[in-house]
Amino acid sequence: MKRAERWVALLFVLATIAALALFVVYIRDGNAQAQGILLFVALGGIGAGLMIWSHELMPRIKDERHPRAKAEPATEAEMQDAVEVVEAGVDEMRRRRFLSRLLIGAAGALGLAALIPIRSLGRAPHDSLFSTKWTRGAKLVTVDGTPVTASTVEVDSFTTVFPEGYAGSADSQAVLIRVQPGSLQLPDDRLAGAPDGLVVYSKICTHAGCPLGLYLAATQELRCPCHQSTFNVLDGANPVYGPAPRPLPQLLIEIGGDDVLRAMGDFTGPVGPSFWDEP
Amino acid sequence: MIIKRVVDGMDERLDASSFIKRNLRKVFPDHWSFMLGELALYSFVLLLLTGTFLAFFYVASPDTTTYTGPYLPMQGRSVSLAYESVLRITFEVRAGLVMRQTHHWAALLFTAAMIAHLVRVFFTGAFRKPREFSWAIGVGLLASGIGAGFTGYSLPDDLLSGTGLRIAYSAVQSIPFIGTWLAFLFFGGEFPGTELLPRLLVLHIFLIPAVLGTLIGVHLALVWHQTHTAFPGPGTTEDTVTGTPVWPKFALKATGLAFVTFGVLTLLGGIFQINPVWLYGPFVPYTASSPSQPDFYAGWLEGLLRLWPNWEFHVFGHTIGELFLPGVVIPGLIFAALWAWPFLEARVKHDRAIHHYTQRPREEPVRSGVGAAGIAFFLLLMLAGANDVVAKFLQIEVDTFNTVLKILIFVAPVVAGVITWWICHDLLAHDERPIAEPTRVRFTRNRDGGFDEEHEPPGTQRGPTEREPSAP
Numbered sequence: 001m002k003r004a005e006r007w008v009a010l011l012f013v014l015a016t017i018a019a020l021a022l023f024v025v026y027i028r029d030g031n032a033q034a035q036g037i038l039l040f041v042a043l044g045g046i047g048a049g050l051m052i053w054s055h056e057l058m059p060r061i062k063d064e065r066h067p068r069a070k071a072e073p074a075t076e077a078e079m080q081d082a083v084e085v086v087e088a089g090v091d092e093m094r095r096r097r098f099l100s101r102l103l104i105g106a107a108g109a110l111g112l113a114a115l116i117p118i119r120s121l122g123r124a125p126h127d128s129l130f131s132t133k134w135t136r137g138a139k140l141v142t143v144d145g146t147p148v149t150a151s152t153v154e155v156d157s158f159t160t161v162f163p164e165g166y167a168g169s170a171d172s173q174a175v176l177i178r179v180q181p182g183s184l185q186l187p188d189d190r191l192a193g194a195p196d197g198l199v200v201y202s203k204i205c206t207h208a209g210c211p212l213g214l215y216l217a218a219t220q221e222l223r224c225p226c227h228q229s230t231f232n233v234l235d236g237a238n239p240v241y242g243p244a245p246r247p248l249p250q251l252l253i254e255i256g257g258d259d260v261l262r263a264m265g266d267f268t269g270p271v272g273p274s275f276w277d278e279p
Numbered sequence: 280m281i282i283k284r285v286v287d288g289m290d291e292r293l294d295a296s297s298f299i300k301r302n303l304r305k306v307f308p309d310h311w312s313f314m315l316g317e318l319a320l321y322s323f324v325l326l327l328l329t330g331t332f333l334a335f336f337y338v339a340s341p342d343t344t345t346y347t348g349p350y351l352p353m354q355g356r357s358v359s360l361a362y363e364s365v366l367r368i369t370f371e372v373r374a375g376l377v378m379r380q381t382h383h384w385a386a387l388l389f390t391a392a393m394i395a396h397l398v399r400v401f402f403t404g405a406f407r408k409p410r411e412f413s414w415a416i417g418v419g420l421l422a423s424g425i426g427a428g429f430t431g432y433s434l435p436d437d438l439l440s441g442t443g444l445r446i447a448y449s450a451v452q453s454i455p456f457i458g459t460w461l462a463f464l465f466f467g468g469e470f471p472g473t474e475l476l477p478r479l480l481v482l483h484i485f486l487i488p489a490v491l492g493t494l495i496g497v498h499l500a501l502v503w504h505q506t507h508t509a510f511p512g513p514g515t516t517e518d519t520v521t522g523t524p525v526w527p528k529f530a531l532k533a534t535g536l537a538f539v540t541f542g543v544l545t546l547l548g549g550i551f552q553i554n555p556v557w558l559y560g561p562f563v564p565y566t567a568s569s570p571s572q573p574d575f576y577a578g579w580l581e582g583l584l585r586l587w588p589n590w591e592f593h594v595f596g597h598t599i600g601e602l603f604l605p606g607v608v609i610p611g612l613i614f615a616a617l618w619a620w621p622f623l624e625a626r627v628k629h630d631r632a633i634h635h636y637t638q639r640p641r642e643e644p645v646r647s648g649v650g651a652a653g654i655a656f657f658l659l660l661m662l663a664g665a666n667d668v669v670a671k672f673l674q675i676e677v678d679t680f681n682t683v684l685k686i687l688i689f690v691a692p693v694v695a696g697v698i699t700w701w702i703c704h705d706l707l708a709h710d711e712r713p714i715a716e717p718t719r720v721r722f723t724r725n726r727d728g729g730f731d732e733e734h735e736p737p738g739t740q741r742g743p744t745e746r747e748p749s750a751p
Contacts (some may be wrong), residue, residue: 122464122474129459129469143565160565170471170564203565208584208602209449209470210442210567225569226442227585228667228677241678243584245591245601272470273449274591274600275459 004056005099008049012102015045019109026116042110046103053099058092129277130270133172134251138163140176140200140261149259153178153198158215160203163263171271173203174251175212176261177233179220185235186250193252193264200251200263201237202271205229207244209272222248246274303526308509310637312399314536319392319420321540322385323495329382330484336372337434338364339480341473350557358561361436361476365556381548386428388544390576393421401620401650404638405508408631411621413501418617420494423487425576430483432554432574436476439554441562442571445470446584450607453600471564508637517635570667582663583609586685641710644703652696659688 018041025034074082093100140148140161148161159176166172181197194200201222203211210226220233221240229244231237237248249267256262270278289295307313340360346353348363350370358366368375397417400406406414429447433440448470451462467474506520514521523529547553559568573581587605591598624646625631640647662669663684670680721733 118464122467122472125459125463162565168563168565171469173565207449207589208446208606210445210571211565213567213569225567225667226446226571227581228681229589239589243587243589243601243605245589273452273602274598275452276455276457276597276599277459278598279593279596 002057004052005096008053008057008099009102011045011049011052012099012106015042015049015106016102016109018042018045019106019113022113023109023116026113026119042106042113046106046110049099049103049106053096057096125277129272129275131266132271133163133166133169134174134263134266135163136263136265138165138263139256140164140174140253140263141167143167147260148176150196150198150255150261151259155180155197156217158217161200161261171204173211174200174267175203175215175222176200177215177220177222179233183220183234187236190236190250190252190268193250193254195253195255198253198255198261199233200253201231201233201248202251202267204248204272205244206239206246206248206273207242212248302503303524305503305506305525306520306522307525307529308507308515308520308522308637310510312403313507315392315396315399317533317536318540319389319396320495320499321537322389322392322544323491324537325385325541325544326382326389327488329378329385330488332374332378333368333382334484336364336368336375337361337480339434339476341436341471341476353557353560356561359436359476361434362556362561365435365437369557377545377548379548380551380553381545383432383553384547384551385544386431387553387574387576388540390421390424390428390574393417393424394576397421397617398650398654402640402647403508404634404636404643404646406621407634408621408625409633410501410505410508413498413505414621415618416494416498416501418614420491420498422614423490423494427483427487427491428574428576430479430487433479434476434483435554435556436562437556437559438562438566438568439556439559439571441471441564442567443573443577444475445564446581446606449600450602453602454607455597455599455603458600458603471562506635508635510637510639570665570671572665572668575661578664579657579660580606580610580664582660582666585666586660586663586681586688641703641706644700644707647703648696648700651699652692655692655695656688659684659691663688 018038022035022038022042024030025038141164142148143160143162145164145167147164148159153159153176155178157178161174161176162169163172177199179197179199184191184194184197184199186194186199205212205224205226207224207227207229210224212222212231213225214223215221215233216223216230222231222233222237223229224242224244227243229242230240231244231248232240236250239245239247249269249271251267252264253261254264286296286299289299338360342360343357344360344363346356346358346363346366348354348366348370350366353366365379368379370376372378400414400417429443433444448462448466451465452458454461463469465475465478466472467478509515509520509522512521523532572578583605584602587601589601590604591601593599640650663681666680666684667677670677673680719735721735722730723733725731
């Protein structure tokens, strides 16, 4: 092995190590100086290695200065020449298989380290899609923050409600509907959370996440203005029409001693459209 | 002569005279349908000009403020800085409204012209070898153009655009394995996120235009280098083209068309209201307007979502959301099919030849049938994307209209394809054919000053007469 070749190999190995170290430093949120130095070693190692390889280990040739005037389409022989020129270059690289492999390794490690800053773009999802701002005892308020009292909600009315303190919250929006008491067909545990025909569902359509803006009082159905998914309010908001695949999660509520409506906890399931981690 | 000195000077330094001669005498075929791509190009230029103006005033911030501007219905309402800046452009910046509306109209023409250009190239076989790369880049331009449009109309932070973003977020979220992460990374968290508007702005005014500009450059360079296809005719063969030279005839014609395009778009921007975000109101996550329709070029996507059945798959304790197929997979497959078409067609027909002729649609009944089926499919999807509006117009129930569409989406493309195929065959059968191949006589000047005659037998010369419509 030539001396130059050993140098190139050393530089590529250094670059690989630096790139992998960069990966680790980034994940541990290390300081900017360390990131800068490692980036320099990784990029500079590949760069210097390539320059030495080219300068010390590859031949020079002589060519005419003026480009040949090009009038006719390339002949078969010229095309063959072009292929051979490209192949000769590839062969030249192949002659030092060891260096080529080190180079691929270093470039791969650098690519990996370069991808990682994408992680900075946003926070991890964790469980946030499984929960909303609703907690046990949270008062139901309208968008301007006024608590909703049971006696003021009329039959067939449709009110958008939020947990107190989070008016306007995107994932906690819910609809409060009053139907004729006794007309709800829910399992007993759900029925207990819908006192006096007051039933609350998530307002986010389980299809594409649009807010369910339309209430068809005649058929007691909620309809999404985006893609016409329709949910039956009486039987637990099961989809009866359109592309929505799942019922709307229900919010179990109770009527407080002061007549104010309060949540008994979070929704009965994750709100909005389906996602991979959902069982 | 000043021109001679400039050309000589360029030649001495850059060997330019042969380049100038070759390129200024370059010929553009004259068929009207060749201007569709030009329309897209000039719309893009106007988009850059008007967009630069808008960017000087737009504020990409979701932070809220109380509106105190001159638009009375919004006074005292809490709006985002982004929405406020769009109202400012609309009502306070001089020439702001005409710039905004011209920008929107230009975006519509940009995509419409690209689609029309794609249809023209498809039906005339202009994508065939050696022009497959131009086709692929063109399809990439259409995809980028739709992306530019979507990011653009999401910027004003009005109610309609917020609804579109919510649907896009849900579609990303439905992707198996990585969907939730992707959505969180791009939006900065759970919808509506905190990072969205600045990122949309970077995409809309930097990344996507850079991609569009680069692709347009390569697309034009390829057309220039490879020359246009042209219909066979007098003076136009596989080897020669007759038409308008770049200098001066085409240069004037093209510049003229550019100015007419600009003129029409500014007229539209001045007198035809488009995307009146001041009527939609600011985006709030708990309200959606009815009806909600995207711009036309996203209508087929919306239609797919509206017609797709409510299928959801559960595998190994995980969920593949309903939106994944119609919102991600099907659009991806449609674009993949567009990209692959030139290569697929060549493979099926075992056609490796170089083609410089533009075909008449009738010459390829199968391709034309497929094209007609595709057009029917897309038109129906666009209707489906506006099903509530159309149903109201027709005074029928949306659900009834949906049922009709769900049947038509399968039937209509087949019917359109078969009818087109049949019409093409019929036209081919009744095409006029040359009564007999003419013989040609070659005259050669001889040493005595006279002429020698040489008769070429039929079929040896190259040219349009050699050409038969290809067999079905």
